[in-house]
Amino acid sequence: xxxxxxxxxxxxxxxxxxxxxxxxxxxxxxxxxxxxxxxxxxxxxxxxxxxxxxxxxxxxxxxxxxxxxxxxxxxxxxxxxxxxxxxxxxxxxxxxxxxxxxxxxxxxxxxxxxx
Amino acid sequence: xxxxxxxxxxxxxxxxxxxxxxxxxxxxxxxxxxxxxxxxxxxxxxxxxxxxxxxxxxxxxxxxxxxxxxxxxxxxxxxxxxxxxxxxxxxxxxxxxxxxxxxxxxxxxxxx
Numbered sequence: 001x002x003x004x005x006x007x008x009x010x011x012x013x014x015x016x017x018x019x020x021x022x023x024x025x026x027x028x029x030x031x032x033x034x035x036x037x038x039x040x041x042x043x044x045x046x047x048x049x050x051x052x053x054x055x056x057x058x059x060x061x062x063x064x065x066x067x068x069x070x071x072x073x074x075x076x077x078x079x080x081x082x083x084x085x086x087x088x089x090x091x092x093x094x095x096x097x098x099x100x101x102x103x104x105x106x107x108x109x110x111x112x113x114x115x
Numbered sequence: 116x117x118x119x120x121x122x123x124x125x126x127x128x129x130x131x132x133x134x135x136x137x138x139x140x141x142x143x144x145x146x147x148x149x150x151x152x153x154x155x156x157x158x159x160x161x162x163x164x165x166x167x168x169x170x171x172x173x174x175x176x177x178x179x180x181x182x183x184x185x186x187x188x189x190x191x192x193x194x195x196x197x198x199x200x201x202x203x204x205x206x207x208x209x210x211x212x213x214x215x216x217x218x219x220x221x222x223x224x225x226x227x
Contacts, residue, residue: 004158033215042202043159043217091158103149104215106158 004107006092012113013082021077021110025094032075033104034067035091049075082114119203124222127193135188135221137203142183147206150188152199159202198225
């Protein structure tokens, strides 16, 4: 596809369950970002990938959160033992690379609701 | 982290110009100023970016102060579709790469 694709678009889960959120960046984009947006709030940075490596994981809120990226393309954000405070929209963005000065391209987000 | 400060909200009338301010007094010499906007129930979208000189594109203009400690996003003629949250962001360089730090943004309301 032409843009950043995220799935699922909506996920409802029970407290304590694990969830996986997927991000398909724009083809050829080497940089990939995950953000979280709680209701009515701004964007909270979670993690940044350059290729398959994550030089900045500083935003991951706890060790229940992890992310990986394979083949320099698809990324998966995993939340283990979900809690109600994890409910938010999880946004993924990609960018051509470290040397560019251009923009981030965002997906539509995955809305997570933890009951 | 380099931070930006924006008003929480602003209002404009349709078809009038809108000036959205942003303060970034801790900006470093290599930091680019980016603006994004987020329409309801959508992911953010890029609007414009600049380094030192003023910039124009089809969506907006960006005016950057001479000392680079502030900037203003200018929508020349607001439409109802421009109602959104506008984020002013510094593209921060660090050893770990280039994460974009988003503040709370300015919620722009456009009145018909």
